Every structure is written in C-alpha cells, then in structure tokens.
Amino acid sequence: GQNIDQPTEMTATEGAIVQINCTYQTSGFNGLFWYQQHAGEAPTFLSYNVLDGLEEKGRFSSFLSRSKGYSYLLLKELQMKDSASYLCAAMDSNYQLIWGAGTKLIIKP
Amino acid sequence: ETGVTQTPRHLVMGMTNKKSLKCEQHLGHNAMYWYKQSAKKPLELMFVYSLEERVENNSVPSRFSPECPNSSHLFLHLHTLQPEDSALYLCASSQAPGQASSPLHFGNGTRLTVT
DSSP states (O other): OOEEEOOSEEEEETTSOEEEEEEEEOSSOOOEEEEEEOTTSOOEEEEEEOSSEEEEETTEEEEEETTTTEEEEEEOSOOGGGOEEEEEEEEOTTSOEEEOOOEEEEEEO | OOSEEEEOSEEEEOTTOEEEEEEEEOSOOSEEEEEEEOTTSOOEEEEEEETTEEEEEOSOOTTEEEEEEETTEEEEEEESOOGGGOEEEEEEEESSTTOTTOOOEEOOOEEEEEO
C-alpha cells in the first residue's frame, strides 16, 4: 500500500534549527510537496522536490532522496510564527497525492 | 478578493438537516477539490473537478453531494450526516488536476460539527 510517515509532534527553540523528516512509499513517484498549516488556517505551499538534492528557499530548505524514499524540511533561525503543522505529500504515478498526517511544530522562546 | 474563499467558516448541524458549503476561487484555476481533514489524520480527498466536470469521487458516501456550476465555484451539499462526519472541510484549487508541479491552493476551511 501507499504510505507517508512523519513525526506527530516536534518541539524546538526560537532561533534554532529543526529538521522534519518524511518517508514515503508510493506506486511510482512524481514529486514531494511540503505545506505549512497554522491552526485554523489554510495549508499553504512551501516546496516541491522531484529531483534528488536540497532546495533552499530563504529560511526553509527541502531535501529529497528518491532512492531512500525520504525527504526532510529544514527550518533555520526559527521564529515563533513558525509554530504550525507541516504536511508532507507524495505524488504517485497516477498523479494522486498521498498525504502524511502532519507534524505539529511547537516553538518555545 | 484573492485566493480561495470558503463559507461558512463554522457550521453546526443536526443529523436531519440539509446544508451547503461554498467555495470560490479567484486564481483562474481549472481544477477544484474537496478534502476532509480530521484531527491527526492525513487529508482525505473527496472530489475533484476539472473544468466543471467531476473527474474523481473517492468512494464518498452519498450524503455528500458536490456541485461545480463553473470553474470558479464549488459547493458541497450535506444531508443526513453522521457525527463521524464532523471535521474540517477544505476546498482547494490548482491549474489542472494531476500536474506534478502545480501546487494546491487551499481555502481556510469550514469547521463542521454534526450533533
């Protein structure tokens, strides 16, 4: 079956760095998405990776290893506003999105 | 207005009621989606519309009935719901369904409580 695993909850300190991991098993692969969702708000698109490697976008970076079925989202210089849930989703060979249950990130001062 | 707008934000309904959720997108996208989000569970895709035609129905019970009158508007009609249908219902749009590089744009959702 198709599956996405990511930690349920993580805690980090303001100003620090945190890495949120995501492993996926899909029938075929057409890329991996990360979304951010603040409580009570819409998920918003953060990144899309389809090739191996690291893509940096300001304080946020996303990494993909297709051979390992693994991705991570790296958040640097954490700010209180980064407290949110982070959703990982892989696109399978039929271009269907397989979603993880999300990682709730708590930032402490 | 820009983006994807959903109304109402909150809805409480009894099991015998009939209500509708509304979604409007101002992004010029051709695909619209309904998702169900329950606590600590992955997003569940319910329906997909492309250019007003339904292209996917993921075995959703008939008590949920979608309607897409044009590419900017999407409705979800609800009737005789069950308490387990209580969840956040998210509408989303994209340039086209199934495009790998086309991210979804979500609305803020309708928090539905069935009593």
